[in-house]
Every structure is written in C-alpha cells, then in structure tokens.
Amino acid sequence: MTEVSPSLGSRDPGASVQRLSGPRRDRAVALASHPLTLRLFTALILFSAWEYAGRVPVSAGFPGFIETMKAMAEMTADGLLVAALLITLQPLALGLAISAVIGIGLGIGMGLSRVAEWLMAPPFIVMQAAPMAALIPLLVFAYGIGLAAKVLTVCIMAMPVIVLNSYLAIRQTPASLIEMGRSFQGSKPQIILKIMLPSASPVIFAGLRLGAAAGFIGAILAELLITPTGIGDLITYNQSIAEYPKMYAAIFSVIALSVLFIEGLGKIEAAIFRREGRRA
C-alpha cells in the first residue's frame, strides 16, 4: 500500500523535493516538518510563554510552568492526582459510553428514517446550540448530587454532537454508491452495513472525538458545580487554600488527559481505517 507505481507516482510532493536537494538536507527538512517535531515546538513556545508570564508575574495566583510541574510531580508521587483522576474518570467513562452507544444509534436511526429525523433532529439541534451547562441545576434538582447527575451532565454535553454527526454522516452517503448497491440487488440491510456505515464512519468518529472533548468539559463542570470530587475537588480545594501551583497542576493534568484520550481515539480510528487506505 505504501509504494505507488511509476505511472501513478510523482503526485507525492515529497518526491519532487527529493530530486531538488541533497539527501542530508532532505532528511533535515523531513525531520523539521515531521508532525511530532512541530508539536513539540508548539509546546515549547507555549510553555515558555507560560513560564515567562509566571515570572513577570501576571498575578500572585498564577504560577509558572516549572513551579506547576513541580507541584504535579509531587501530587503524582503521593498518589493524590491519580486517585482524583480515577474518580473523575468514573462519570466521564460512563457518560461517554452511554452517549456513544445511544448517540451513534440515534444518529444512524435518524439518518435512515425520515420519521426518526422529524422526531429527534430538532431537540438535538437545539441541544447543540444551547449552553447545556445551564441545565445542570435542573439535573441536580431531579437526580440529586450523586453519580447520576454527573453522568447525565457528561451525556448532555457529549451526546448532541455525536448524534448530529452520525445522522449527517449517514445522510451524506454518496447517492451513486447507494444506487450501485441497489443495482446489484443489495438488500436494505446489506446497503446499510456494507455501504452506508463504512462511508459514514469517518464523520461518526469525528463526532465521537468532539463528543469526548465536550464530555471532559461536562465532567469537570459537574465536579465544580454539583459536588467537588476528583479533579474538581483538587481544583477547588487548592484554590481555597491558595496552593495555586497544585490547582494549576490539577487543571493541567485533566487537560493533558483529555488531549491524550482524544488522540487515542484518533489512533484507534487510524488503526481501523488505515488498512483500508482512506485518506480523508
């Protein structure tokens, strides 16, 4: 799958660079333009700016990068951070799993059936547009301050984008592919399973990634607004006793976790679809 026949080649922009310059310069260019190098470079700039702002200082309550990392190392060493993350992960994992299963199911249903679309598309469009965090007090009122309210907070944040992406993904199956399936006498289930779902899967996965990001926001919101547990507890507690490096360490850790999780989803997707050679 990697090598391309001569008649098809030369479309790869890397190929023309190779001819123009020497192999050593080429390797340097390749290394410098490698995505990982670029990402590390971005991180370096960001963290330097953070450290600089901490040293100015912007505010007494704003520690620099190094100080925050020290606090994070400390909290990791005494097990506090990991314990807190595990607590936060509970409603998050539950909420995301529920949102993914129900959301993708509903979205696909809406994509396939006009009636389901009529019934359910408007609420989800409203849900996506509305600031759902405003509903958290309502959830507490109905479900108390326990796990249920937190799981639901994650769901209302994550589900709309998952549903709407799945629904649009199914709807956007190229008409000619469906016609092709019909012309070869494919049954309705065959057309859905062999044509519509594979065609829709990249957009469904994109919705899942966006939903996961929204779910992280929901989980932290729930911990800050409902009852302080896990990372939310670390943030509020350390803020209240003016341990700002620890507070920022807690915030940083949840951001890092979120990024890693969403990257992980991307990797899973790539593992499934790279074999199939899709580029988009």
Next chain:
Amino acid sequence: MTARARPAIADTPIIEVKNLSKTYEGGVEALNDVSLDVPQGKLTTLLGPSGCGKTTLLKIIAGLIPSTKGEVRVSGRMVTGPGPDRAFVFQDFALMPWATVLRNVAFGLELRGVGREEREAVARRHIAEVGLAGFEHRHPHELSGGMRQRVGLARALAVDADVLLMDEPFSSVDEQTRRKFQEDMLSLLSARGKTVLFVTHSIEEAVYLSDRIVLLSRRPSRVAEVIEPDIRRGDDPEAIRRHPAYLDTVETIWQGLKRYLD
C-alpha cells in the same frame, strides 16, 4: 447513403421500452412517450442533448427509478426493480473508496452471497481482462480516472449479466485515456456477446462505438431518430475514425441534433 434511418423496432429485441413517460416530482417532464427496442448482442447508444433524460431512461431500464407511465421489458420480463440480468456502469464510477480494487470488483457477487474465494477468483479474472492485473490490492484513490472506470466495468462484467447499462462511463475520463478505453472495451465486449446500452452526449463516441444509435430529442424526450452506422467493426480503430462513413454519420447526427440547441 452511409447511415440508414430505421424504425426503432429490432428483430430480436432484448430490451423493449413501450410508451414510457417519466415526470419527476415537481412537474419536470423528463421522458414523453418513449418507445424503443434494443437488439440483443449489439451496442446501442442513447444520444441526445445534455439534460434530455438519457440517464433517466437508462435508470428506469435498470430498475433504479420508477417510470410514471409505460413499461420496460428485459428478455420479455417486466422490469419492476434491479435484476441479475442487468449490470450498471456509473458515470462517477461509484467505487467504494474504503475497499480495494478486488473487493470493489467482487462487490456485486458479495451482495449475492457468493463465497469469498469464489468471488475473488472471478474478480481477479475480470480485473486482468480490463488490464488492471497487479492493482488488485490498490484503493480507488490510487488509480487514475480511466483506471477507476475500468474497475467499474470489471465489477459490472463480474456479475455476468446479459445487459450492460453504461451511463456516460467515459465522461470523467480524459480524452487520450478515453480513446484507448473505448478500443479496449469494444474488443472486450465483442468476444462476449453482451448487449450494451450506452448513454453518451458525444456524437463521435456514439458513432465510433455503436451498432445502433437512438437519437433523443430535447426534454421531454422522445425518440427522434434511429441510426445504424455502416461501419465494419474489427477494423483498425484509427482507420475507422478516418473512414468517410464514420465522418458522414457524425455529420448527419450533428445536423439532426443542431435543431435542439439554442
């Protein structure tokens, strides 16, 4: 006389279209009382100005869209939907981008429940016949437009239908590739005795390929004329394109179609 006008009735028709009309929702009248026969084992072209309903007619014959009035019979059986006696070749290729050439070509058989080994063996044979041997495990995005349509043709051939319905199969293929592809397709089809119904808006293509050309008028379409180019197949393709009969037929059709343009 190089091109003979004939009634639209053949001796051994495999496709019979009788008084077919199609009005789309919203009142667009695509076809108006079209009747035509397609002779068995021949290549028949539907030719007409763009937007004249050629593709609509082809898709009704394929059973992909319903007609408003009239009937279509293939081998005497009324068409109510797609069937194993017809295979479609799409203008935009309609290849699954996530599947390899092999799976795409075998897909018609896969939908019919043919076992993996058997369908892949059949697919490999047809991939080789359209000149794509060695590309079995490539994906469509790795192929040129012409190669992609060869995949589409191989997929249609793999199900071994009596009738091939081709919807402007070369319109997304560049000119040089198209000529080579046309020649290859003719030699591929001549050995198989397939009936081909071919939609095109290219007069040259129609005259070069066809045993019979059905000229359609502007929308709502009717059959304006049926022409059978008096050109011997099997000649050197370049000679055909220079042959006076070829050039005269192109000219006759152009004169006939010109009145539909404004």
